Amino acid sequence: MKKVVAYIQARMILSAVVGVVVVGGAVWFVFFSNGNGTEQTLVLEPRTLVQQVSVSGKVQAVDDVKLSFVQSGRIASIPVKVGSEVGRGALLASLDNADAQALVLQRNAALASQEAELQSLVEGTRPEEIAVSEAAVSSATVVVLQAELALIDALRDAQRAADNGVRVNTDQFISNPRTDPQLTFSVSNAQVRITAESGRRSVEAVLISLETLATSLTSSSDLTSAVVTTKSGLSAVSSFLLSASIAVSQGITNGSVTSTILEGYGTDVASARSSVNTATSAFTSAETALKNARASLESAEKSLLLKRAGATASTLAAQQADVDAARAQVLDAEAQLRKTYIIAPFSGVVTAIDAKLGEISTPSVPVISLISQNTLQIESFVPEINLALLEVGDPAVVTLDAYGTSVEFPASVVAVDPAETVRDGVSTYRALLAFNEDDERVRAGMTANIVITALTKDNVLMIPVGAVKKEGGVQTVLVKEGDAKVQKTVTTGVTSSFGDVEIVSGLSAGDVVILKE
Numbered sequence: 001m002k003k004v005v006a007y008i009q010a011r012m013i014l015s016a017v018v019g020v021v022v023v024g025g026a027v028w029f030v031f032f033s034n035g036n037g038t039e040q041t042l043v044l045e046p047r048t049l050v051q052q053v054s055v056s057g058k059v060q061a062v063d064d065v066k067l068s069f070v071q072s073g074r075i076a077s078i079p080v081k082v083g084s085e086v087g088r089g090a091l092l093a094s095l096d097n098a099d100a101q102a103l104v105l106q107r108n109a110a111l112a113s114q115e116a117e118l119q120s121l122v123e124g125t126r127p128e129e130i131a132v133s134e135a136a137v138s139s140a141t142v143v144v145l146q147a148e149l150a151l152i153d154a155l156r157d158a159q160r161a162a163d164n165g166v167r168v169n170t171d172q173f174i175s176n177p178r179t180d181p182q183l184t185f186s187v188s189n190a191q192v193r194i195t196a197e198s199g200r201r202s203v204e205a206v207l208i209s210l211e212t213l214a215t216s217l218t219s220s221s222d223l224t225s226a227v228v229t230t231k232s233g234l235s236a237v238s239s240f241l242l243s244a245s246i247a248v249s250q251g252i253t254n255g256s257v258t259s260t261i262l263e264g265y266g267t268d269v270a271s272a273r274s275s276v277n278t279a280t281s282a283f284t285s286a287e288t289a290l291k292n293a294r295a296s297l298e299s300a301e302k303s304l305l306l307k308r309a310g311a312t313a314s315t316l317a318a319q320q321a322d323v324d325a326a327r328a329q330v331l332d333a334e335a336q337l338r339k340t341y342i343i344a345p346f347s348g349v350v351t352a353i354d355a356k357l358g359e360i361s362t363p364s365v366p367v368i369s370l371i372s373q374n375t376l377q378i379e380s381f382v383p384e385i386n387l388a389l390l391e392v393g394d395p396a397v398v399t400l401d402a403y404g405t406s407v408e409f410p411a412s413v414v415a416v417d418p419a420e421t422v423r424d425g426v427s428t429y430r431a432l433l434a435f436n437e438d439d440e441r442v443r444a445g446m447t448a449n450i451v452i453t454a455l456t457k458d459n460v461l462m463i464p465v466g467a468v469k470k471e472g473g474v475q476t477v478l479v480k481e482g483d484a485k486v487q488k489t490v491t492t493g494v495t496s497s498f499g500d501v502e503i504v505s506g507l508s509a510g511d512v513v514i515l516k517e
Helices: 002-031 098-123 127-167 190-216 223-249 259-309 313-338 384-389
Strands: 040-043 047-061 065-067 073-077 091-095 341-343 348-353 368-372 376-383 395-400 408-416 421-423 426-435 447-460 462-464 469-471 474-481 484-489 491-495 500-505 512-516
Touching: 047 384, 047 491, 065 408, 091 368, 098 313, 127 190, 127 223, 127 259, 190 223, 223 259, 313 341, 376 384, 376 408, 376 447, 384 426, 395 426, 447 500, 462 512
Parallel strands: none
Antiparallel strands: 040 512, 047 376, 047 447, 065 368, 073 091, 091 341, 348 368, 376 426, 395 408, 395 447, 408 426, 421 426, 462 500, 469 474, 474 484, 474 512, 491 500
């Protein structure tokens, strides 16, 4: 029954397409030419794409058809026996196909997800989702404020660590530290002494600057500038503390400055350096936390803006493309699953079973032989260039020279030989077709003209192949937008039997394609 339906659909499509080719050609030039009769255009509308293979053949008596799997695998079931009468479409054998079935389910689920996403974009964002995004922005704003306050505290802690490290831990062995710094002990290296004393003089201005900055900081302050100033100041303080540490390590003991005292100075300076380093690390972490918080806020705000704005045309088109891709993946998975079955291409009787359960099948090695309950079939030879288009089960329309082109007989492809047959020096492949119904008018030896429908795709945007230009691997089409002519990059797909090529992306329904300038 499915084969008959497929045949009827194929005839309807063929009739419609032929009508377009014959009638549409005249209309094309009348309604899509400009005033001077040179420019020819085409307004894109979804149509039905048909791929057909036309061959000739001979009606002959049916012997039998040897059926095989098209891929290897372990045979899981053979639900028929020799002598079983089976109807067209009956399952004759199957391979272990749990993985293939799971893949079909998985890809159907992915398709449903993409379709749901498209539907969501079409319907727009729900108020509840906008409310969630608004809450996310509010929450992110609070986090930013908290991070700013934490950074201010860290900057102030760093200032206090620097102040204590210099004015408490080191000034204990420096006289007149803020005006004319002098070490209170002798140093074995004069240059070390000079470096430490001049460093104390220079760092005083840094401490004053850090103190002024720390006392003036608020959440509205330029925290980026404050971080830069504090980092620079702490670097200067750390440099001074290092020179002080070196001076203490080279200090000379005397009656008033003992080794114990110098060791105490060294411990205090080391503690000061540790405190400054710790404070530097703390405010650096606080700075990073603030950057992350601001980035999160920006992301939340953009998300809210997008949800309030709704989906753009390009977003909808992109999602539709994702749906189409997911649907293609489903079709591919279903095709892979079908390869694990041997299905009776017509009603008949099983004459041989050349396999056992559990055996590993080899592609193209016969597993089941089936003889048709009809008495006649058609033998044809398909050119190599068209072989990839054919599949067992493809519907066909047959006319016989004896009755003319007005009398049509529905048929279907039942087998295609895996090995070539060379005819007149040309590689061809033998294909067998079975009539879908018994008809006493058909006789062996009659010449048959066959049109096999290999592919039918609905709602396809198509243009003549000649309208697509290719240069440097890029395909373009000239489109009319108002009075302007625009070259648009396109992706093409299948080419129909009537010289039209499918436009997968780059053009939309309603676009005006310039066929001839």
